[in-house]
Amino acid sequence: MPDISSRYIESLLIKELAFAYPDIVNACSSNDVDVVEGVVENLETELCRICDNIELIHPGELEGASPELMKDARSAVSECVKEIGTNLMSAISEHGKNELLSCIDPVKTDPILYSERIGLSGMPSKLVCHAENVVPSVIKTGKYPENGVWNNDRLQIAALAMLVEEEYGKTVKYGFVEYAKYGIVRKVIIRANDRRQILKIGNRVKKIKDGTMPDKKESTLCEHCNYSEMCNKCSTKVSLASRFF
Ligand code: SF4
Known part of the structure; x- marks a missing residue:
């Protein structure tokens, strides 16, 4: 994407935070209210650590990101931390810590x-x-x-x-x-x-590799797509026949 947005940085931060959920869940000992507070505290500590290191983990993606954007993204994620902690704790109380861990670890x-x-x-x-x-x-x-x-x-x-x-x-x-x-x-x-659908997609990819370009489909992704120039030249417009299949 040409312009890096706070939303994009937010998703990078959330993904990194999610990698810490197993350790945070593992550290829980029971499911009372105090533990939710402890989980939220651990999530906040982890978020601080991730914000300090995110540019080392994703240097290419974050090239040129201004401090303001980083700050906005961080506060947006910070606002989610309470809900994340509460939902993780509900999952522990409903399914047990070991079951949750085996789904996320x-x-x-x-x-x-x-x-x-x-x-x-x-x-x-x-x-x-x-x-x-x-x-x-x-x-x-x-x-x-x-x-x-x-x-x-x-x-x-x-x-x-x-x-x-x-x-x-x-x-x-x-x-x-x-x-x-x-x-x-x-x-x-x-x-x-x-x-069945995946096999169909696989076949379409094989056809593209063999040189058959599919009908062009206009989508919001086209605006920022690196291949748009090539795609416009190679692709045929959606044919009448293809609308039926
Ligand atoms: S411009 Fe890019 S996103 Fe749009 S149809 Fe072509 S390849 Fe797909």
Whole structure:
């Protein structure tokens, strides 16, 4: 994106903060009100540490970010900390600390997965070991839906699950989405239809690699896309026939 925004920095901070949730949850001993305050305090301490180091972790992304933007992003995240702490504690009281930990504690962070067979590669935020299954988890920094997960998040988890299957040679039936800004973790059961759609996407990617450009789809992303010039030259406008398929 040409202009770095406070919103963008906010999502970087939230993602880093989410990586600290397992340690913070692990440090909890019970679920009374005082513990929520302790969790919030630990989150605030962690946020301070992350703000001190964020430019070392994401130097490229934060190049040229003004101190004012950094300050705005930090106070926006600070405002979420109480809700995050409260929701993490509710999850502990509902499911137990060990169950929550097995959903969020990574065995690997940001692993790069690739499958020749499906024709896709991907990087989950982490792999977690839940009930002796290695499953993918993605950290999201936006809002969460009332129930379940957003459709795009479901598809992303399905694709990552298929890549994990290739890597570990074992069926993956579900994954997790962490709506980190709120401290909410949702389990996603992967359906056959999700897998079907991923294979379809894989085939479309293969066609592009073989030189067949898809119909251009105008979206808000086009405005800042690095490929727009090339895309405008190569892509055909949406054909009448493609509207039916
Ligand atoms: S310009 Fe082309 S490649 Fe870029 S987002 Fe738009 S449709 Fe996709």
